Amino acid sequence: MRKVIIAVIVMSVLWLIYFINFDSKNMKLAILKQETEKIAERPQVVDHSKFAVLQKDFKSGQEVTEACLSCHTERHKELLNSSHFKWEREEYIKGRGIVSIGKKNLINNFCIGIAGSEGMCNKCHAGYGWADTTFNFDEAHNIDCLVCHDNSGDYKKGNMLAGNPAPEVDLAHAATNVGLPKKENCGSCHFLSGGGNNVKHGDLEMALVSTTKNIDVHMGQDGADMECIVCHTAENHNIKGKMYSVSSMNENRVECESCHSESPHSESILNEHTVKVGCQTCHIPKYAKVNSTKMHWDWSKACKTMDPNYHETDSLGNHVYLGKKGRFVWQRNVVPEYVFFNGTADHYLMGDKIPEGAKVVNINTLNGSYADKDSKIIPVKIHRTSQPYDPVNRLLIQPKLWDAEYGNKALWVDCKTTPIVEMWGVASKAGMDYIGLPYSGKYDFINSAMYWPVNHMVSEADSSLTCNDCHVRENGRLEQLSGFYMPGRDYNSIIDFLGIFTFIASIAGIAIHAIIRVITYNRNK
Numbered sequence: 168m169r170k171v172i173i174a175v176i177v178m179s180v181l182w183l184i185y186f187i188n189f190d191s192k193n194m195k196l197a198i199l200k201q202e203t204e205k206i207a208e209r210p211q212v213v214d215h216s217k218f219a220v221l222q223k224d225f226k227s228g229q230e231v232t233e234a235c236l237s238c239h240t241e242r243h244k245e246l247l248n249s250s251h252f253k254w255e256r257e258e259y260i261k262g263r264g265i266v267s268i269g270k271k272n273l274i275n276n277f278c279i280g281i282a283g284s285e286g287m288c289n290k291c292h293a294g295y296g297w298a299d300t301t302f303n304f305d306e307a308h309n310i311d312c313l314v315c316h317d318n319s320g321d322y323k324k325g326n327m328l329a330g331n332p333a334p335e336v337d338l339a340h341a342a343t344n345v346g347l348p349k350k351e352n353c354g355s356c357h358f359l360s361g362g363g364n365n366v367k368h369g370d371l372e373m374a375l376v377s378t379t380k381n382i383d384v385h386m387g388q389d390g391a392d393m394e395c396i397v398c399h400t401a402e403n404h405n406i407k408g409k410m411y412s413v414s415s416m417n418e419n420r421v422e423c424e425s426c427h428s429e430s431p432h433s434e435s436i437l438n439e440h441t442v443k444v445g446c447q448t449c450h451i452p453k454y455a456k457v458n459s460t461k462m463h464w465d466w467s468k469a470c471k472t473m474d475p476n477y478h479e480t481d482s483l484g485n486h487v488y489l490g491k492k493g494r495f496v497w498q499r500n501v502v503p504e505y506v507f508f509n510g511t512a513d514h515y516l517m518g519d520k521i522p523e524g525a526k527v528v529n530i531n532t533l534n535g536s537y538a539d540k541d542s543k544i545i546p547v548k549i550h551r552t553s554q555p556y557d558p559v560n561r562l563l564i565q566p567k568l569w570d571a572e573y574g575n576k577a578l579w580v581d582c583k584t585t586p587i588v589e590m591w592g593v594a595s596k597a598g599m600d601y602i603g604l605p606y607s608g609k610y611d612f613i614n615s616a617m618y619w620p621v622n623h624m625v626s627e628a629d630s631s632l633t634c635n636d637c638h639v640r641e642n643g644r645l646e647q648l649s650g651f652y653m654p655g656r657d658y659n660s661i662i663d664f665l666g667i668f669t670f671i672a673s674i675a676g677i678a679i680h681a682i683i684r685v686i687t688y689n690r691n692k
Contacts, residue, residue, distance in 0.1 A: 225338035243307035276552035369460035417510025503546030507535035559607035
């Protein structure tokens, strides 16, 4: 009887292990879906439409914020110190120490930077009225509560209004229909950054608002149907997650292992891969699955016509040339590139000297290597550009791009009447004066690269990469990564000899064992 009880216990444990390993995907998907449903169904503390303070004809976004703060009396302190409002944070960068970086003061290789063009660029700022250097970051009424919390679906920022609401928005209607952020709220900036849908990230676009699990297993309505805030949780308005275009430190990150553990597979060999291979590497075989993303921008071709709005499109409707911006390359269903990444990054900071003879400027650098114990292989989108720089001072140029009025030396506005050779010089000087950096009077164009980790558009398990996608001699996914030996891809005479020897020895051992068994059997017989 005792043996039977022990056997039942052992079988129960084995069955449990089997169940956890082989059905973990469905279990975790169900749990995530339940968490999403809990957030969606969480009752509002109050019905905001009943508040007298909201029963008015609001004339500005600041008036709405004032009404919000009459009840939510401490929330502004959190927002005023958040990166979504400040557009900068203190970061430690190896070799530089502690620096304050963010969209406020970094150069990128899309629209280059916001400096001098805040009235247009700051449509995505979580505030109202940031049009120039006089903006007050300590004024609570400049916070835009609605951009994140409007659930009516009718709220939107106005074009070229420095983050203020569009004139047609019914602010009272939006103020009485608020709640937890939805994908539409987050996507109004993160999906549309860079000037249009899916321009920057490649794995974040408006299609994710309503999609299927073959596009993204987490956000698909027939999958987990998750909202962004399920993973990107917030505490005191400090939202979890890092975008390494503007971040440098390995902290406050959202990681797959937070939900899926470090051993999510039933096969031990796959779990061993997680030591050096990020989950995204296998589970995001392609990005930009629905709409194209911008892969290359040639600024040197900008303003070749006197019409800044002149454009040419490809068969999918993407602008491949736009008069005021230059020439673009777009791609859809893109195979990522891969790098080792340890969670830290470096950045080109305004005023950094470009090394003599440099062919490419890295706008950001994702740190990591095979030898680094904290590094894993991750998929990235690399956006490549030819952008303006000062060849004498060896500085990337922040040109003045936009202004509300003609004649203020803005490239995108004044190029319709000013010859391009002169216009680039005028806009470059105006922009560099604005940020307080020298301009020699000469400009040229230099290649740059910007790295964007790919974390969304996760495929279903049966659509993920297989062994043969990487472990092949030629044209494998990881062909460009070096510094380590990969079976099937690399050739090493000693390792290959030992492998062949071990295989032959194993076969010989089996054969010898079989012969001995036959001889022994015949003798005994």
